[in-house]
Amino acid sequence: MKSCGATAPGKVILFGEHAVVYHRPAIAVPVMSVQAKVDLQETGAHHDVRIIAPDLGRDYRLAEAEADDALALIIRLALARFQQVVPPEATLTVTSSIPLGRGLGSGAAISTAVVRCLAQFYGQPLTPAEISELVYEVEKLYHGTPSGIDNTVIAYQQPVYFIREQPIERLSVRDSFTLVVGDTGQVSPTHKAVGHVRRQWQADPQRFESLFDEAGQIAAAARNVIEQGGSVVRLGRLMNDNQAVLEALGVSSSELEQLIEAARQAGAWGAKLSGAGWGGNMIALVEPERAAAVADALLKAGATGYIITEVAPS
Numbered sequence: 088m089k090s091c092g093a094t095a096p097g098k099v100i101l102f103g104e105h106a107v108v109y110h111r112p113a114i115a116v117p118v119m120s121v122q123a124k125v126d127l128q129e130t131g132a133h134h135d136v137r138i139i140a141p142d143l144g145r146d147y148r149l150a151e152a153e154a155d156d157a158l159a160l161i162i163r164l165a166l167a168r169f170q171q172v173v174p175p176e177a178t179l180t181v182t183s184s185i186p187l188g189r190g191l192g193s194g195a196a197i198s199t200a201v202v203r204c205l206a207q208f209y210g211q212p213l214t215p216a217e218i219s220e221l222v223y224e225v226e227k228l229y230h231g232t233p234s235g236i237d238n239t240v241i242a243y244q245q246p247v248y249f250i251r252e253q254p255i256e257r258l259s260v261r262d263s264f265t266l267v268v269g270d271t272g273q274v275s276p277t278h279k280a281v282g283h284v285r286r287q288w289q290a291d292p293q294r295f296e297s298l299f300d301e302a303g304q305i306a307a308a309a310r311n312v313i314e315q316g317g318s319v320v321r322l323g324r325l326m327n328d329n330q331a332v333l334e335a336l337g338v339s340s341s342e343l344e345q346l347i348e349a350a351r352q353a354g355a356w357g358a359k360l361s362g363a364g365w366g367g368n369m370i371a372l373v374e375p376e377r378a379a380a381v382a383d384a385l386l387k388a389g390a391t392g393y394i395i396t397e398v399a400p401s
């Protein structure tokens with residue numbers, strides 16, 4: 088009986104969320120310390136895939152899945168990609184240490200791990216671009232108009248300078264830097280915040296276009312700093328500037344701002360929300376020696392959890 092397993096990391100958006108939907112550049116990096124994990128074990132016992140997701144309390148058959156079930160959709164897309172008309176007789180188990188629905192890319196990571204696992208199972212390796220393309224199909228189901236940044240950074244598993252519908256640009260990181268990721272504990276469906284920005288943009292296109300431009304310029308400036316190295320102080324300021332734009336876009340929240348302020352007070356170089364906003368996670372750029380103190384300050388300010396992660400030279 089065949090078996091296989093695959094993983095995929097979480098991610099954070101460093102710069103440019105929301106504006107990236109409107110074709111401005113954004114920067115995202117994988118977070119390797121949290122992972123989605125998929126195991127596939129051939130059983131020969133039932134003529135279908137049994138899907139088990141213990142974290143979600145789910146145990147069901149592929150054939151019985153609802154039309155909008157993300158796991159079933161990515162399995163079906165992958166089976167079609169591998170020209171498999173009949174699903175394998177197997178049990179597929181999904182676990183994840185990536186907080187769900189909080190801007191760390193849990194959905195895209197699970198989909199990526201499923202595709203990687205099935206690619207192994209059928210002995211048909213796919214490129215990161217091919218994996219990203221399949222995962223993007225599922226992202227569309229949940230986000231409506233996803234930019235594609237999540238599936239790209241996770242499938243490539245590398246820092247990216249991303250512009251929607253343009254060839255991927257890998258970001259080379261000159262000097263490592265440390266981030267503390269703080270969780271508000273609030274689940275925030277991406278499509279809601281994205282829909283809010285769209286309605287505001289439709290109502291006042293001039294103002295929103297100029298906010299998107301500002302976010303894009305900040306991401307471009309941050310790219311230079313990250314690629315040339317050196318100025319962590321400048322990078323922190325750019326994060327603070329980006330947070331101001333996100334507040335003007337209306338996607339921040341009092342809980343996020345409380346954590347952002349606590350991180351700055353505790354000595355972070357800069358801090359901002361990361362992802363769709365209205366909950367989810369924030370990130371703070373810190374001196375490695377200050378990481379523990381900033382994490383502690385976040386917990387005292389109400390964070391439900393934190394991750395300390397280093398973005399390594401690439």
Ligand code: PMV
Pocket residue numbers: 100103104105106107108189190191192230232233234235236237277281361362363364367
């Ligand atoms: O999935 P999240 O919460 O990280 O949000 C994705 C980032 C957005 O720019 C808000 C949406 C998108 O499609 O890029």
